[in-house]
Amino acid sequence: MSKKATVYDVADRAGVSIATVSRVLRQPDAVRPATRERVLDSVTALGYVPSGSARGLAERRTGVLGLYFPGFDASEDAPVLDVLADGQAEAPPFTVEKTAPSDAGAPHPTMLFLDEVLRGAELEAWKQGFVLMIGVGRDDPTRETVRDIAGRVDGLMVLAQSVPDDVLARLAQRIPVVVLSGPARGDSYDHVTVSNAEAMTELTRLVLAEADAGEIAFIGGPEDSPDGAQRWDGFAAAVTEAGVAIDDVIVLRGDFTRASGHAAAEQLIDRGVPSVLVAANDQMALGAIEAFSSAGVRVPDDVRVTGFDGLEAAALSRPTLTTVRQPMIDLGRAAVQLLARRLEQPDADPMTVRLPLQILVRESSQRPA
Amino acid sequence: MSKKATVYDVADRAGVSIATVSRVLRQPDAVRPATRERVLDSVTALGYVPSGSARGLAERRTGVLGLYFPGFDASEDAPVLDVLADGQAEAPPFTVEKTAPSDAGAPHPTMLFLDEVLRGAELEAWKQGFVLMIGVGRDDPTRETVRDIAGRVDGLMVLAQSVPDDVLARLAQRIPVVVLSGPARGDSYDHVTVSNAEAMTELTRLVLAEADAGEIAFIGGPEDSPDGAQRWDGFAAAVTEAGVAIDDVIVLRGDFTRASGHAAAEQLIDRGVPSVLVAANDQMALGAIEAFSSAGVRVPDDVRVTGFDGLEAAALSRPTLTTVRQPMIDLGRAAVQLLARRLEQPDADPMTVRLPLQILVRESSQRPA
DNA sequence: CGCCCCAATGTATGCGCTTACAATCGCTCT
């Protein structure tokens, strides 16, 4: 790793000018084969790798797209890890957990969601010839991170709610911004969203059709979750449509975690088990099923339950959970496509892409045979 | 998004030189408060965001770390998605799947693994003041992507096997490289690994202790998987230690997928169910349990089964799967720490960090009460 | 054999920012 080789070094060694070196790399056809060979030899011999910074500066574009999302996992509190500390080497190569809890190390559901979005974004970025840079919103009063990223990319994808409006507006002044999965507000960004409300309405219709007479319950998400709000709206529409007064619905509020779903179900058990329980996401639905199960309440026999998101865990639970699957991969891909489009046509009208959801009807919501 | 503002614009508007603007941003204390205010006002007014390229070039460092890993999911074959195509708008907002298969959309296990590594890396990168850039190895004959990334970062983390040796060597000539999770070969890179073999030996010991007399079976991974090889070695050691000839073990080969585990178990059912089945990863173990279950073979009563990796699905299966949990988050964090260390001490000796694994003893391997 | 034109290569400039070094400024001290 002596001194990093530059175009100058390569040019010297090959006996050409730096312009020729640059051409060999960017427009190989513009250089005579013999010369090209010579240059490529130098490149190999010197281990030359072009500086992305210099290139970015000269070209006025970086070839990088940014993806920024909120950090739900309070990862700042992650246990200290210091592999450089002394004594590291003496640590045992493994430990044994005799009574392994089944939820050991289960990540926050939103993270799972983001993992897939990220995967989709990376895939599409690669297809379009971009590289991906990622950032997670954390307790960061100065908004440093997101600016830092904004300064290094050609375009930015942001998950709704992860960046304050004013900051986002400033960034959008410099580079194109695509907002992911937020409510379509009257802003001028490109958006990628899903039809939360419509799908929830249909899902609710389906459960209600399978349910016996009885009460209807709903476990909502946190107050400030736009997704949660949309899902509630969709649910409410179906209920009303079914001729049930919305005030007759038992509404509980959770925070999207499994524990909060569990707690909610316990409340329901105390006040009388409803015939239908619609949860605003999978984790809460799974927590509720757990609670019902320990209390001897049968799902779906006694109560039909539905979730939302389509986590893998929803497919593995007993009973399997009826839910709505988010097109997470496609969310990421669509965002990149929108960004690529805007980079080509900076002045096109803002566009909102709405991706279809997939309602997965499984055991938890069906009338037993 | 008119013309992107530069230091010059900010300087003009604030009536100072560009050096002062730069100082306000990099060393605020070196500027008189009144001047600083004036500059910051300009920054805000113009929506100025410093160019990462220019900064990187001037500072000779980018503040970015790269993470590069292999793409196992054949994502190149992903279905076409084109949100910009005409007719996009008319798509229905959702679809309904009546007989939702339980494995719909289950991602490749290795991806799950990588997701967590990535999360750990991002966390630690943030803590150390870096941003993360990611790249996935794909069918890429020219090695473009990885070089592309190498040119834009200060250091690179690479998953074992994702970059050919010669290419890696060339990159290492330019920037520090940390290799993740590969066998510790006699190279000069920094490494982060886990004790695959030791943990597998202990795990095997534990199962054998719980098992009745009978045959012992092993489902291995693909030929070229170093992890798979290490796990086999660890397994073999325990078997030998237990006084069983290694040739008496029934060895099947899978490819780390659930389907291959399923197929392997079916073979076992045909030739006679063993008393112990050790799989080289969770997915194969889960597939095997599935096959046993449909064939009426009871786990753990008739056969004790173990996996490896510690996927969430292993905790949710029936019976819950005994396995070894990889410290995936910590792998990512450790890699960043090593990289940060090397950036500070370029000439330090190469270092290998070995992280502890966690053996999770659950239902699938225990002698029934 | 000389001229014109195109292909190949070299020259020179600028991308936006950091920073060593120079030039000022504002005070303190005598």
Next chain:
DNA sequence: AGAGCGATTGTAAGCGCATACATTGGGGCG
């Protein structure tokens, strides 16, 4: 009031690469 100094600010030189424009070298054709 003048000198001396540290605090501020300005000046200018790159950082490594792409590229417009200039220059050179041949080949085809008259």
